[in-house]
Amino acid sequence: MKNGVSLQTTYLGIPFANPFILASAPPTATGDMIRRAFEAGWGGAVIKTLCCNPERNLANRFASIRGGGRVIGFENLELLSEYTPEDWFRDIRAIKADFPDYPIIGSIMGDSHSPDEWLTLAKGCQDAGADLLELNFSCPHGCPERGRGAAIGQNPDYAARITGWMAECPEVTIPIIPKLTAAVADIRHIGEELARSGAAGFCAINTVPSFFGFDLKTLRPRPDIGGMTSYGGYSGSGIKPIALRAVAELCQSPGLPVMACGGIVSGYDAAEFMLLGAPVVQVGTEVMLRGFGIVSEMKRDLETFMEWHGFRILSDFTGIRRDTVTSFGKLPTDLQYKAEIDLSRCSRCGSCVDACRDGGCQAVAWCLDQPQIDSNACSGCSLCGQVCPAGAIEMKSQRLAAC
Numbered sequence: 001m002k003n004g005v006s007l008q009t010t011y012l013g014i015p016f017a018n019p020f021i022l023a024s025a026p027p028t029a030t031g032d033m034i035r036r037a038f039e040a041g042w043g044g045a046v047i048k049t050l051c052c053n054p055e056r057n058l059a060n061r062f063a064s065i066r067g068g069g070r071v072i073g074f075e076n077l078e079l080l081s082e083y084t085p086e087d088w089f090r091d092i093r094a095i096k097a098d099f100p101d102y103p104i105i106g107s108i109m110g111d112s113h114s115p116d117e118w119l120t121l122a123k124g125c126q127d128a129g130a131d132l133l134e135l136n137f138s139c140p141h142g143c144p145e146r147g148r149g150a151a152i153g154q155n156p157d158y159a160a161r162i163t164g165w166m167a168e169c170p171e172v173t174i175p176i177i178p179k180l181t182a183a184v185a186d187i188r189h190i191g192e193e194l195a196r197s198g199a200a201g202f203c204a205i206n207t208v209p210s211f212f213g214f215d216l217k218t219l220r221p222r223p224d225i226g227g228m229t230s231y232g233g234y235s236g237s238g239i240k241p242i243a244l245r246a247v248a249e250l251c252q253s254p255g256l257p258v259m260a261c262g263g264i265v266s267g268y269d270a271a272e273f274m275l276l277g278a279p280v281v282q283v284g285t286e287v288m289l290r291g292f293g294i295v296s297e298m299k300r301d302l303e304t305f306m307e308w309h310g311f312r313i314l315s316d317f318t319g320i321r322r323d324t325v326t327s328f329g330k331l332p333t334d335l336q337y338k339a340e341i342d343l344s345r346c347s348r349c350g351s352c353v354d355a356c357r358d359g360g361c362q363a364v365a366w367c368l369d370q371p372q373i374d375s376n377a378c379s380g381c382s383l384c385g386q387v388c389p390a391g392a393i394e395m396k397s398q399r400l401a402a403c
């Protein structure tokens, strides 16, 4: 406990020293990497997904989108673990012997028609000492063409059948956690089906199906694999809103505990997922970009957030804002908002004038050398506040008088 704040937590009864878990991705590609992550302070790790027939990866399989001097979106065409199940079972056993208090989460993918494959992998991870088991129903590339990965997560019948194979097998006793894709029409429906089939919780989300476009100098697609490319998986901070929506929906229904994943790059991001109800979070891309050491910064940021609000333990705020996200029809209609400019902060850049004139309601105009809002014309849409680089525009609400 530091400054009266503790980051200890539990997920499905398993204790974690802190809620930051490495997602199944290149940072968990080998047992040695997981050891170094634990030494750096990560609370747990999900192994890179293992399967019965590992394949070599293609080279040059990544692409990125940059903004503000850093990578804000990442695409990959990476396959599953290149190691055999036996390699992984040996490594899990060895890591657990040296780090008994650090939860290891197995991650497996089998054929949608083969209970044997799934059960062999599940029992192997469990017997080696894995504390929890993720079922990868969500990889968007390489696997769906073969009826695996996201092809399973997008088909509630397949996903429920495979979850049931695990849940009904008396020899598989560790909690079963399907890892879901957001690329579905209704993630709640899938979650409810899987809850009925025996899922103990969920991990959401995996990468998002994408295509990263062309290099306009060479006219080659990205990533460029011999002048060709394929549809890949989008990750990193750009997908956080997609992940937040999926986690919000799953926390509301069926309400099983969710390991949140997708676009988490700071402790503040983690706090947002926790406000929805996620007890732990997973991080993939940001670790690839900045290394295991970022966990110290993430923990510090989460502690700072807790200190702002006087929260002492994670359960003080986990889930407390879950029900602020609702269906459109339930939003209050008796509120009026008006934009107000704090001219002492305004840089006179004119962004609000341009945006309101051509994308809003023509309520902001220059008055001599400063923007002025005509509050009668202002519809309260907030566009001016979104574009203001100085944070000088605030939306002030008032309740409409009943007629």
Ligand SMILES: Cc1cc2nc3c(=O)[nH]c(=O)nc-3n(C[C@H](O)[C@H](O)[C@H](O)COP(=O)(O)O)c2cc1C
Pocket (backbone or CB within 6 Å): 023, 024, 025, 026, 048, 049, 074, 076, 078, 079, 080, 081, 107, 136, 139, 179, 205, 206, 207, 234, 235, 236, 237, 239, 261, 262, 263, 264, 282, 283, 284, 285, 286
């Ligand atoms: C290069 C790469 C490889 C990945 N491999 C796997 C995998 O083997 N199994 C899996 O379940 N998810 C895999 N993922 C998805 C991540 O676990 C995670 O769900 C996703 O990247 C979103 O989180 P992030 O924005 O923190 O990266 C991979 C992601 C990346 C970027």
